[in-house]
Amino acid sequence: MGTSTGKEYVERIDALNNEIWMDGVKISGKVSEHPAFNGIIKSKSVLYDLVKQQPDVLMDSTKQFNFSYEIPHTKGDLKKRGEAIRVWASETAGMLGRSPDYVSSAIMAMAGSAKYFGTYQKNMEHIFEEARDKDFTFTHTFINPQVSRKFYWPDGDDETIIAAKVVKETDEGLIVSGARMLATQGGLTDQLLVLPAGSFTDPSYLFGFCIASNTPGLSFVNRPSYAENTTSFDQPLSSRFDEGDAMVVFENVLVPWDRVFLYGDSDIAFALKTETGVESFLLYQSANRQIAKTEWILGVAQLMVESLSVTEYQHIQEKISEIAMAHEIMKGFVLAAEHEAELNAGGVMVPNGIKLKMAFHYYQKVYPRITDILTLIGASGLICIPSEKDFASPIEQSLTRTLQGDKITAKDKIKLFRMAWDLTMSAFGSRQTLYEQMFFGDPVRTPVSIYSVYSKDAAKKLVTSFLDIKPHEEE
Ligand SMILES: Cc1cc2nc3c(=O)[nH]c(=O)nc-3n(C[C@H](O)[C@H](O)[C@H](O)COP(=O)(O)OP(=O)(O)OC[C@H]3O[C@@H](n4cnc5c(N)ncnc54)[C@H](O)[C@@H]3O)c2cc1C
Structure with missing residues (x-):
């Protein structure tokens, strides 16, 4: 419950055993010890430890949760949030675009307006509460593969799916196949947030959900690392702050209904x-x-x-x-x-x-x-x-x-x-x-x-x- 220590974050990510591919190889063993990722994971763990060291700035006003999960209701709350963001960002020289407070800001905002999601309101609230209580870190994706920007999805049949889409609805949830771009820190977070992307005409492309990064069928195809084979003297930033960027691949991924907060409604997706x-x-x-x-x-x-x-x-x-x-x-x-x-x-x-x-x-x-x-x-x-x-x-x-x-x-x-x-x-x-x-x-x-x-x-x-x-x- 509450805020994680750096150690807890590292242990969680190692235990997830997320499917990450890089340079034609599937990463095995502890991701925190892999030379491509140990720098960024260490830097993130320092951020988590800082929260306990500076609780007045980096925790919510009840001193239970990470500041980023606090829903601001006043301008004072908002300014406090801004100060905390700057403290965390300065610790990493502003180089982490996707420090944990980035995507958690989206989760917080959606939960603060959970009614907006209509029949999925409770799911959104639950996703938020779980993320806040477990101090989850997220990667996220909101764009389709490039291929051609001349036409909008949908693309071909099940054999030729490119952009991630719902291929089936079952009693348990949505079955999703295809790919999404470009998840910074893909594979290095507890959870994946998927927001609607591209055209809002075909319901099978209209979804928003949140799933664990180790959900079966989900994989992250990472670009080559900038952190490997270097030292903090030679590349002081690359060695510490290379977040990685990944294509997200879904192969018949089951997204349980209680993890879905948007499906098939173009008005909700649009605004x-x-x-x-x-x-x-x-x-x-x-x-x-x-x-x-x-x-x-x-x-x-x-x-x-x-x-x-x-x-x-x-x-x-x-x-x-x-x-x-x-x-x-x-x-x-x-x-x-x-x-x-x-x-x-x-x-x-x-x-x-x-x-x-x-x-x-x-x-x-x-x-x-x-x-x-x-x-x-x-x-x-x-x-x-x-x-x-x-x-x-x-x-x-x-x-x-x-x-x-x-x-x-x-x-x-x-x-x-x-x-x-x-x-x-x-x-x-x-x-x-x-x-x-x-x-x-x-x-x-x-x-x-x-x-x-x-x-x-x-x-x-x-x-x-x-x-x-x-x-x-x-x-
Ligand atoms: C380092 C990095 C990290 C990123 N991290 C994330 C992440 O964590 N999660 C995530 O979801 N996304 C991430 N992104 C993706 C980012 O959101 C997109 O790069 C951005 O939205 C642009 O989309 P695109 O790359 O698909 O470019 P495109 O849309 O394919 O554009 C390519 C070129 O065509 C032009 N173009 C295309 N369509 C039009 C049009 N309709 N009108 C005019 N010009 C057009 C563009 O201006 C551009 O010059 C990341 C990108 C980068 C570079």
Whole structure:
């Protein structure tokens, strides 16, 4: 009951024995000891341990549960949630897109508006209570395989199923076959949350459910690891924070009826994200995480310019200020979203969704820029980064002399520049950039959705009144 320790989380994940494939091999043995996963599992276990160390911040107000399972009813509750998200995110340098509080924010929001799910209300409540009481961690999936974005699913018959669909209904539940993309941390969590994806016309694709990650027939096909064959000196971020991303494969998976919270209802599926506040709470988590991440990037950048003695150059100061502004702008979006939060029909205090969508889109654009700044500052210093083994070899003295910086030893400077490289140029760093650009939708359709809901009426009125011309109605 209540919050897990890091050890309990690790033991749970090992005991699940989830079916994970990587590099053509099915992972066997304890997943926490596998070189691809031990870094991320250790990092997550540190997060869980932190909860007991900082209960005032990281537990709910009754001090029984993880903060992320507390349903906020006031703006004060919401701000407390934001602070806890930032504390957890800062512990992992903002690199964990799917730290446990991300998907649990969705579970919390859906439970807070459980009535929305009609006949499935009780299932939603039960899924939430179990997750909160056992402090579950989730991976989730809400998109279909790419294949072709020209047409919508449905695809072929049972032999040629691509996107996951219900192939049969039985007394016990739904039988699901096919695949879903792209579950970050797939296989490394207690549970899988499946949200509706793609077109909402064919009922067999219209479902939402939550099942254990070791449900028979369920497997996770992971991309190659960025954490293997490295050290915390050589790749300080990859080695600790590579979450993994997996295709989710369902082969006649039985989803018991009591784990289903949505089936066949296109109206409920269509408005789920907005009506329950899921979208706002997921974006609230990510905006707070991005605040923490940007502060880390600012720290790396400032230490780099000091180590190179380039702080007096104006373009350097401008670049550092650009990162600082990104940090402040993200904080501003979060403050505005909290300030304009409103109670929804379920009595949940939901942060302002449009402000948070703007924050997400702003970060889609600014993240590549602020990481680019690190490479522009580092220049050749990001290439000449000897490894831990080099420093333990006979050439160590020459490295120590040649690679020292201004008031910083060569070894410390290389540690710092390796971090900047890992943030920007390693496979891990490139994936971080793609992640920030894509994790909630692509950078093209996001502003389109902002345009469709953002009222331009007041702005138009200013101009039409000034010019005394006839205004058009809002589109
Ligand atoms: C690192 C990473 C981690 C992720 N983790 C998760 C996760 O944990 N869970 C999860 O469910 N998803 C996850 N995602 C998936 C993410 O939600 C999608 O990448 C995002 O929604 C974009 O969808 P897509 O990748 O299918 O791209 P597509 O929709 O296939 O788009 C491909 C290209 O076509 C363009 N395009 C496609 N359709 C249209 C259209 N109708 N109009 C205009 N342009 C169009 C896009 O702009 C883009 O340039 C992750 C993605 C990444 C990169």
